[in-house]
Amino acid sequence: MNRETINTYACLLRNYLTDLGMGEYWAALLNVIANVIVVAVVATILDIVSRKIIVQLFKAFSDKTKTTFDDFLVKSNFPRFVAHFIPLGLVWYLLPSIFQDFEPVEQSVHTLALLYLVLLSILVFRSLLRTANNYLRYSKEKYSDKPLESYVQVLMIFAWSVGIFLLINILTDFSLKSLTTLGAFSAVLLLIFKDTILGFVASIQVSVNDIVRIGDWITFSKYGADGYVTEINLATVRVQNFDHTYTTIPTYSLIADSFQNWRGMQESTGRRIKRSIFIKQNSIKFLSAEELEQLKKIQLIAPYIEHRERDVTKYNKATEADKSLAINGRNQTNLGIFRKYADAFLHENPAINKEEFLMVRHLPPTNKGIPIEIFCYSYDKTWVNYEHIQADIFDHLIASVPYFGLELFESPSGKDLANISLNTRK
Known part of the structure; x- marks a missing residue:
């Protein structure tokens, strides 16, 4: 269906009300309200149907394949997020026709659609990262004890930083083209994410130098930790003590302070x-x-x-x-x-x-x-x-x-x- 045909159908109520003698403004307003209701109902139904179809297709596909990557995609809700793009695309295409008599409103709704697109893209990216993390940890033995959470968190921080900038740019037309503005923005980011950056550097050193792995038994007297490492992420290392309590240790402390790792004993002959x-x-x-x-x-x-x-x-x-x-x-x-x-x-x-x-x-x-x-x-x-x-x-x-x-x-x-x-x- 081409644009002219869509515009014709979108104006049917307005033309009908005008023929009955109603003023053009009120006829156009009621026409827009009716179009919004119809498109909202159609988009909602399309979203529900497409989500069910895509999710079922993914499940059927994952059941037939030998790899577990697609199984983790389903568990991380990747198909659900992808299904949301279909009704969004429909709304995006119909916006000029729905609000052809109210262009300022069309611009506002278009802005909202852009904001939703950015947020939806971040959610899809997060789903892919979680899938990759789970796939490597549970399907690839050599990555099971690596601090993958740290890298996922760094990439998510980068994604949200880009997403926030795009949201600000969409709402205010703010641009980071000048070096001065870019420098100021970088300084703010460094100040806000100082601990995160330290944690990221520490997690890389921990991984590269093989200082600590998930499953290692460590003793860290400074923090009262004596047990097995259950999680290594960007900010903290989680240790389950022998009394079943948990102790969280700043990741940076693993390279800044001294602690005891019992892995050598566990791997030795006695x-x-x-x-x-x-x-x-x-x-x-x-x-x-x-x-x-x-x-x-x-x-x-x-x-x-x-x-x-x-x-x-x-x-x-x-x-x-x-x-x-x-x-x-x-x-x-x-x-x-x-x-x-x-x-x-x-x-x-x-x-x-x-x-x-x-x-x-x-x-x-x-x-x-x-x-x-x-x-x-x-x-x-x-x-x-x-x-x-x-x-x-x-x-x-x-x-x-x-x-x-x-x-x-x-x-x-x-x-x-x-x-x-x-x-x-x-």
Whole structure:
């Protein structure tokens, strides 16, 4: 249907009312009102019908294809937004005919249509970004732990900036052609989006340098965060703590402050156990032959005691050491044999990774005794299992201490002090 035919139909009511003797102004006004109502009803019906048809076509198409991209398009309402362009196009085409007797009104409605077109275009662009984000995150494994939200937010900020400028330009004919105006506008944008720009730079560095991924376990004491990263976006990093609370961390803080990322441990061949037990210093002593014979009953260290005993005896004979005093020559101590027992126990433990570093050592004496540190790695890195393995090791070692004539250090309790006081009185 050409423009002349449309104009003829659009003036039917006006011509009819004029023929009946009504004034031209009122006839034209009623004609415009009637045209607006008719076009509004048609556009609404067209919008509903086209939306249903396009959505169903998209769903049918997505069900037949192997790719999931079109599925995410449907979920992000892309077909619904696209369907709105059809009634908008109809209204746009009919505007000159509807308001041919009221050109100023036509200009105003045309402006509104332009505003709606800009907003609709932004919504379509946002839908495409969300689709791309979901598709890459859930369909492409290599992007599942990348901060895609940051890039989506930056592009949306750019889209809204362009959209706001176009809206202002449509409403006021404002132009950014002069460099002075462009510079001022840029300064305002930099001031408004300072934190956003910092976050964007940080998110790029986080992604490029592989500092943090979604799913990483991080500890960030400054913000009280200790848990798994669930989201990385332009402004914040979201962490789900182990008590199921959430902590939000500014993205920029990931490169400005220090935090702990446990990914290296999770990707390694073992999880470190590093803990000490404290031995009373006055319980350490040289061992007599009878005590050594008793300790030989402990199967794990019997070969070691025998081998070490031969070396000590050989050395003492060679040096003619006076063994009437135990301090002369070489001797075995209960603490030394206990250390060897702890080392042998760890090597026999199937839960400990023997290919990783393994050591039982003395630490410098303290006012709480001599720390004997266990340093090794468990095969199982799952937190609960790791704690069970660690507890089993120290349960056994703590229970083993008395067999070597050693005592564990423990600060005196109120009952201990009461006993001391009672014994003093006696």
